[in-house]
Amino acid sequence: MTSLGETLGAVRPVEPGPMAEARAHQDRLTKPSGSLGVLEDVAVRLAGIAGACPPPLPAPAALAIFAADHGVHAQGVSPWPQEVTAQMVANFAAGGAVANAFAAQVGASVTVVDVGVAADLAPADGLLVRKVAYGTADLSQGPAMTRDQATAALTAGVEVARDLVAAGARCLVTGDMGIANTTASAALICAFTGREAAGVTGRGTGVDDATYQHKIEIVRRGLRVNGIAEAEAVPGGPDAALRVLAAVGGLEHAAIAGFVIGAAAARVPVILDGVIAGASALAACALAPDTVGYCLAGHRSAEPGHAVALTHLGLEPLVDLRLRLGEGTGGLLAHPLVSAAVRVMHEVATFDSAGVADKGD
Numbered sequence: 001m002t003s004l005g006e007t008l009g010a011v012r013p014v015e016p017g018p019m020a021e022a023r024a025h026q027d028r029l030t031k032p033s034g035s036l037g038v039l040e041d042v043a044v045r046l047a048g049i050a051g052a053c054p055p056p057l058p059a060p061a062a063l064a065i066f067a068a069d070h071g072v073h074a075q076g077v078s079p080w081p082q083e084v085t086a087q088m089v090a091n092f093a094a095g096g097a098v099a100n101a102f103a104a105q106v107g108a109s110v111t112v113v114d115v116g117v118a119a120d121l122a123p124a125d126g127l128l129v130r131k132v133a134y135g136t137a138d139l140s141q142g143p144a145m146t147r148d149q150a151t152a153a154l155t156a157g158v159e160v161a162r163d164l165v166a167a168g169a170r171c172l173v174t175g176d177m178g179i180a181n182t183t184a185s186a187a188l189i190c191a192f193t194g195r196e197a198a199g200v201t202g203r204g205t206g207v208d209d210a211t212y213q214h215k216i217e218i219v220r221r222g223l224r225v226n227g228i229a230e231a232e233a234v235p236g237g238p239d240a241a242l243r244v245l246a247a248v249g250g251l252e253h254a255a256i257a258g259f260v261i262g263a264a265a266a267r268v269p270v271i272l273d274g275v276i277a278g279a280s281a282l283a284a285c286a287l288a289p290d291t292v293g294y295c296l297a298g299h300r301s302a303e304p305g306h307a308v309a310l311t312h313l314g315l316e317p318l319v320d321l322r323l324r325l326g327e328g329t330g331g332l333l334a335h336p337l338v339s340a341a342v343r344v345m346h347e348v349a350t351f352d353s354a355g356v357a358d359k360g361d
């Protein structure tokens with residue numbers, strides 16, 4: 001068993017020296033300075049993460065899809081039955097989901113982790129059972145999880161990251177599956193950013209207007225019953241972060257937060273997927289602030305809370321395709337861009353080496 005405290009303490013800031021070196025190297029390459037835009041920033045950050053310039057290629061990539069159920073589903077916040085969580089876990093394990101197709105496209109492995117599905121699942125190839133509970137309690141009635149449950153799910157995420165890196169992964173990608181988890185995501189984003197529920201709650205898998213208004217009300221109620229003021233960010237520090245995560249988060253949010261922290265502790269970049277990952281990353285970065293240096297925002301999801309979370313974290317999304325699926329799909333699609341950004345550092349000639357004239361002063 002990994003101690004969560006030890007892992008939090010192992011997260012170091014990204015290294016400024018190799019980042020400065022990478023920035024200077026970018027300017028010597030046979031292209032106008034800054035012409036690769038955000039990709040230059042990505043390559044610079046990967047140098048800081050690896051502590052080396054040029055940084056290693058971020059491959060192979062490994063996607064982990066954390067799955068769990070939500071007590072708040074009983075409030076009618078999702079049009080889908082809760083059983084779809086377990087059914088989709090089987091679909092991931094059989095290779096039949098969108099995430100599997102995108103993983104195959106970009107050459108990423110897929111690991112599915114049951115951290116809280118409300119059904120018994122048997123371990124199988126690519127399916128780890130690390131169940132902490134059969135779903136959370138209803139966050140609109142009281143805390144969704146105990147502190148111990150949140151800690152156990154965080155630890156499961158840390159350990160999955162550690163094991164994937166030990167098995168050779170050089171880039172991690174977050175994925176989620178949990179019917180009703182956009183409600184818990186909205187509540188987490190409210191608590192960590194201090195935004196109002198109406199500004200961060202989205203339609204998830206597609207609720208109608210009446211259900212959407214009800215969903216916003218449930219997010220408000222969840223904050224209220226758990227003693228979290230709406231439109232006021234919770235105080236910083238790991239203790240408050242764990243309290244918020246346990247109060248209104250999901251078991252997969254906690255596990256994803258642990259996974260992101262585990263990536264940072266192992267000095268490996270982690271590509272975040274959509275709104276569930278964004279909400280989880282807010283918790284991760286509140287628990288261990290240097291974690292943010294290891295996070296790349298794969299995409300911006302159509303859920304309004306996602307942009308709020310990314311702005312709060314200071315992360316710029318790599319793609320915006322109006323995706324609103326989760327599973328890791330948006331994170332996976334960004335992986336070739338991250339690889340391309342790093343490959344430039346290895347393969348592109350400098351003005352000197354290629355005999356190309358630099359622009360005049």
Ligand SMILES: Cc1cc2ncn([C@H]3O[C@H](COP(=O)(O)O)[C@@H](O)[C@H]3O)c2cc1C
Nearest residue numbers: 078176177178179180181182204205325326
């Ligand atoms: C078939 C199916 C596949 C999915 N894959 C991801 N999600 C996504 O939708 C769910 C969150 O939306 P809400 O909060 O509205 O329930 C999560 O399971 C998320 O991973 C799916 C949802 C469905 C129905």
Ligand SMILES: O=C(O)c1cccnc1
Nearest residue numbers: 204274275301324325326
């Ligand atoms: O942003 C996401 O990842 C998302 C949006 C809607 C439903 N599930 C996931």
